[in-house]
Amino acid sequence: MNREYLENKNTIHFQFEQNKEDFIVDEIPLAFKGNGNFAILHVKKVELTTWDMIAAFAEFLNISAEKIGYAGLKDKHATTTQYISVEAKYEKQLKRFKHPQIKILNSTRHTHSIRMGDLAGNHFSINLFGVSPIEAGQIEKRAAKIAKNGLPNYFGYQRFGRDEDSIEQAREMIAGELHINDAKLKKFLISIYQSYYFNEWLHERVVLSRNKNEGKFLLLEGDIYLTQDGKLFTPKNIVQKDFEAHKVVPTGLLCGRDVYRARAKAGEIEAKYDDAFLYDKGLRREAVIFPTDIKLDYKNNFDILNISFMLPKGSYATVFLEAIANNNFRAKRLTSKTTK
Structure with missing residues (x-):
């Protein structure tokens, strides 16, 4: 499962490690x-x-x-x-x-x-290793551009397990080929199933945006938007100015019952990644988010760049780093600072 991003630039090869010194997360409460x-x-x-x-x-x-x-x-x-x-x-x-x-x-x-x-979001502080002075400047520019134009709100690699084998389990369970008694495991696998198809839908929308809209997320007729006060609506016309002002964001489907579905052109794409027969409740998830409070501190003598930022709840810091690097990360790659 590949995650594509809005700008297809050269890859920046930095490393990071999830440990107690180099990966700090602070919950921002209501x-x-x-x-x-x-x-x-x-x-x-x-x-x-x-x-x-x-x-x-x-x-x-x-x-x-x-x-x-x-x-x-x-x-x-x-x-x-x-x-x-x-x-x-x-x-x-x-x-x-x-x-x-x-x-x-x-x-x-x-x-x-x-x-x-019940939280507003999360604040992250992450050390990136192996960053040259030139790359530090590139990272700063890319982070600022993402903050302005938006970050595709993929579920990160952590969602799907080290080898992404949970996706196949979820498909088999929903198809009736795998029987699972544990209620918590069932719920988890259904969420994996929903997340996988959301990511696949978002992948198509990102590639379309890159090809048709110069790297800015392309809004389509029939999109369902989320307002700042948490309301969903489908406007008669595309609300480009409100989106650019970060007042509304388009949403994607987490398939299931009792959920609004996109219409027109947006609905045609969404239907490819839907499962109307899934009994569990469906949801809408922001397709794009906007990182805020971005700060960078470069330790030139050590090739270490500390990047700190805030993301809305449910979003992944590793997805932001992937967009900056233009590179997909996997759990196996993050076991050592020296691994590329």
């Missing part, structure tokens, strides 16, 4: 009330999955993991901060919490538990 029956913990974890971190809190408090709220899953091979919620009655007990890979940074209160998706 506003908290400062009062209520739930304690909101700002937590730092090092080289742990979100599930492992939640399990540690659940064991310490002697409660079910389901009673701990969280907004999203964060990388294991990184240093990350995020917010979790528990009932306020556990605040006193949590003062005694200690774990070698987890630290409670601070806390506040809120009126309800944190739910999946």
